[in-house]
Amino acid sequence: MATLASAERAGSAVWSDDEICAGMRDPAHRERAFRALHVQYGPRLLGLLTRICHGDQDRAEDLLCRSLYKAYVHLAQSPAPRSLRAWLYTVATRTALDELRQSAHRDPLYHSVPLDEELLQTAAPTEEAGSAMGLDAAVGAVLLELEAEDPRYRTLLEMEHVGICDRGEIAAATGIERKQLSQYLKRARARFLVLARQQPVLAALERGWTAEDRP
Amino acid sequence: MMEHDTEPLEPNDERLWELLTSCLGNEELGAETVSTLEASTAAPPLSPGLKSRLGRVARQAEADLEFATTLEKHRQRATLGSYLTFLRGKAEWTVSETAKRVRLEFQWLADLERDALAPTEIPARRLAELLKRLKGSLEMVERLLPSTIQAPRQIATSGRDSLYRRGSSTGQGRWSEPPDAPPAQENPEYREQLHAVERLREQLRALW
Numbered sequence: 059m060a061t062l063a064s065a066e067r068a069g070s071a072v073w074s075d076d077e078i079c080a081g082m083r084d085p086a087h088r089e090r091a092f093r094a095l096h097v098q099y100g101p102r103l104l105g106l107l108t109r110i111c112h113g114d115q116d117r118a119e120d121l122l123c124r125s126l127y128k129a130y131v132h133l134a135q136s137p138a139p140r141s142l143r144a145w146l147y148t149v150a151t152r153t154a155l156d157e158l159r160q161s162a163h164r165d166p167l168y169h170s171v172p173l174d175e176e177l178l179q180t181a182a183p184t185e186e187a188g189s190a191m192g193l194d195a196a197v198g199a200v201l202l203e204l205e206a207e208d209p210r211y212r213t214l215l216e217m218e219h220v221g222i223c224d225r226g227e228i229a230a231a232t233g234i235e236r237k238q239l240s241q242y243l244k245r246a247r248a249r250f251l252v253l254a255r256q257q258p259v260l261a262a263l264e265r266g267w268t269a270e271d272r273p
Numbered sequence: 274m275m276e277h278d279t280e281p282l283e284p285n286d287e288r289l290w291e292l293l294t295s296c297l298g299n300e301e302l303g304a305e306t307v308s309t310l311e312a313s314t315a316a317p318p319l320s321p322g323l324k325s326r327l328g329r330v331a332r333q334a335e336a337d338l339e340f341a342t343t344l345e346k347h348r349q350r351a352t353l354g355s356y357l358t359f360l361r362g363k364a365e366w367t368v369s370e371t372a373k374r375v376r377l378e379f380q381w382l383a384d385l386e387r388d389a390l391a392p393t394e395i396p397a398r399r400l401a402e403l404l405k406r407l408k409g410s411l412e413m414v415e416r417l418l419p420s421t422i423q424a425p426r427q428i429a430t431s432g433r434d435s436l437y438r439r440g441s442s443t444g445q446g447r448w449s450e451p452p453d454a455p456p457a458q459e460n461p462e463y464r465e466q467l468h469a470v471e472r473l474r475e476q477l478r479a480l481w
Binding site for chain 2: 093104108127140141143148159195201209220223227260
């Protein structure tokens, strides 16, 4: 809590990420820490969500509120993420993607998580949730390997599939010419598949599909 | 949504690719991705209306944390009824007082709080009004709506040759079945209530 005290003594308007996380863990400072969080990160997240929503400002504001609700609940009871900035971007994009997928599936139980699992974090993970966690961890490991090969591969894939950027936006943001971009993405996709098959969880899953498809 | 000017994949690759892309974003985004997204995204200022809405979000999230702690303390199941009871308790209103203030039938509210109403018996407008007055969060309610489903998910198929009985050795609440018993079928009433939950969720969002 030392970092938080120093911020208060200095009457600092800008809180560091450590101060925000420490403040969110402390009920006495949570309100101000959350205000600092949305003042410092809200505009960028809103810009990102507005782009994902193709300019629909109302929808983007709804998603920002939902994302920051999740951030509030998580930061109040869990250890600070490695990078608050990266974590907030992840929460916002995931909230938006879940929303888009849910509208596409129109299934009330799609991606719904039992309350006890996420909010309380006391219940033992179910088999299904455990397997999803294993899958996410495997994909995370593949992404790290991909990033080690060429950091641009990961960035391009995440920008296209998570940030919902079109090719023009990716080209402008990364400085890669549009003509080259398709080749880069093709290579990134091919390497992603090769590395994924080296992960036991994903390889086993694929073997299962093949067995299912067999007459 | 996305451009696909890359070559089509083999069916096996396509299936794996779909799975992988659906998992992207479940793990924390890469540092370079975040920096690139940040650099290429505008940062519009938050309007005073949005700032005040975020203040409400904080108060609701704080109340929901308290609700979670209360449930844990009393080892209660999280349901829509338990959430409404918690919010009403926080507002220090009795059931009859709440019914009067929100212009609801006493019995309907009492039934809702004891989780005795199926989603088809919960009008969205009435629920939205109640939740707003009790300062509940839409996020929590959306998570709890499936708890209003009353119908069992599956029903046993009955037939002359079927034999279902409580098995003394199979544990409480479990049924022993003959080896050739027909598989249980999904209950159509369950499916109907599932769709009612979805309609309710959509209507609540629209009314929020």
